[in-house]
Amino acid sequence: MEFHTTEGVEDEAVAIIHLKGRLTMVSTAELRALVTDTVGDGRNRIVVDLSDTDFIDSSGLGALIAGLKTARQAGGDLRIACPTEQVEMILKLTNLDRVLRPYDTVEGAVGAA
Amino acid sequence: MRPEPLRLALDAPARPEVLDALHDLLGRAWAQCPAVTGTDRMSVELAVAEIAANIVEHTAGTDEQIDMTAGVAVHSDRVEVDLSDSGDPVSVDFAAASLPDDELAESGRGLALARAVVDEVSYARDGELNRWRIMRRLVP
Numbered sequence: 001m002e003f004h005t006t007e008g009v010e011d012e013a014v015a016i017i018h019l020k021g022r023l024t025m026v027s028t029a030e031l032r033a034l035v036t037d038t039v040g041d042g043r044n045r046i047v048v049d050l051s052d053t054d055f056i057d058s059s060g061l062g063a064l065i066a067g068l069k070t071a072r073q074a075g076g077d078l079r080i081a082c083p084t085e086q087v088e089m090i091l092k093l094t095n096l097d098r099v100l101r102p103y104d105t106v107e108g109a110v111g112a113a
Numbered sequence: 114m115r116p117e118p119l120r121l122a123l124d125a126p127a128r129p130e131v132l133d134a135l136h137d138l139l140g141r142a143w144a145q146c147p148a149v150t151g152t153d154r155m156s157v158e159l160a161v162a163e164i165a166a167n168i169v170e171h172t173a174g175t176d177e178q179i180d181m182t183a184g185v186a187v188h189s190d191r192v193e194v195d196l197s198d199s200g201d202p203v204s205v206d207f208a209a210a211s212l213p214d215d216e217l218a219e220s221g222r223g224l225a226l227a228r229a230v231v232d233e234v235s236y237a238r239d240g241e242l243n244r245w246r247i248m249r250r251l252v253p
Contacts, residue, residue: 022136025166026129055136057162058226062219069217086155093229099216 001027003034008047008110015043016106020052023060031060035067035078044076047109050102051082056090064100081109119145119187127172127179127198135165135183139194146187153251156230157192160247163223164196164234168245172200190253191232196245203243205236 001021008014015038023031038046048064050056056064064080071078081103083091091097103109123138125131136158143154165181172179179200186193210224227234233248 022133024129024132024162025169026132055158055162057159057166058220058222059166061222065217066219085151086159089152089155090159090226093226094212094222095216 010110014045014110016047016049018049022055023053024057025059028059028063031063032066035070039070039074044071044074046071046078048080049082049106050080050087053084056087079109081106121185123183125181127169127181129169131181132165135161142185142187150252157249160227160231161194163227164245167223168198171203191248191250194247197242202238207234
């Protein structure tokens with residue numbers, strides 16, 4: 001999986017983490033560390049862009065939830081945007097679409113962050 | 114005359130990298146079986162990923178190398194994936210697997226997810242091997 005981070009166009013204080021590839025146990029440690037570092041840099045509002053995320057399993061969901069908790073503990077939040085069909089499927093199966101609440105666009109998620 | 118199922122197989126150490134190898138193996142199967150729908154593909158991939166991750170987690174921390182094999186069979190009406198590993202026997206109860214009560218739990222969803230997306234997921238001990246079977250009937 002590849003990660004890169006950008007800033008929200010509408011709000012530079014929001015960090016956007018773009019995930020490309022599969023989010024499984026192979027890549028979850030890196031995502032957790034990236035969120036921790038981003039929050040540590042003072043950026044506690046995070047949007048995770050899933051438009052290029054081919055696949056997420058339960059480990060990947062666990063890492064997103066861990067990121068959500070890290071952001072909230074720092075007074076911020078984490079939102080997910082542009083879920084692919086596979087991501088939507090797993091969110092619905094686990095009822096985590098209520099907890100992680102996907103946004104259709106990155107801009108929408110940034111605006112609400 | 115029933116056509117022969119497509120069969121693919123793989124052998125690899127039970128380490129996290131095997132998850133990518135399994136995805137690639139299934140990708141090769143789908144490329145040769147275009148009639149398998151997107152929902153069927155995603156469902157099989159998810160169940161296989163969850164069982165394989167379970168195997169990797171349960172065999173981590175042992176000194177000896179644990180090996181895994183995977184066999185995929187795409188029939189006209191179903192997909193079967195058989196995984197086996199050379200680790201110690203495990204205790205698993207798929208019937209009792211359910212999502213954790215805590216919405217913010219970071220783990221514990223894998224087996225319940227596997228059960229939810231395919232028609233059969235089972236475990237059996239066979240001599241020195243753990244055997245895992247996944248079967249999903251294909252939407253006609």
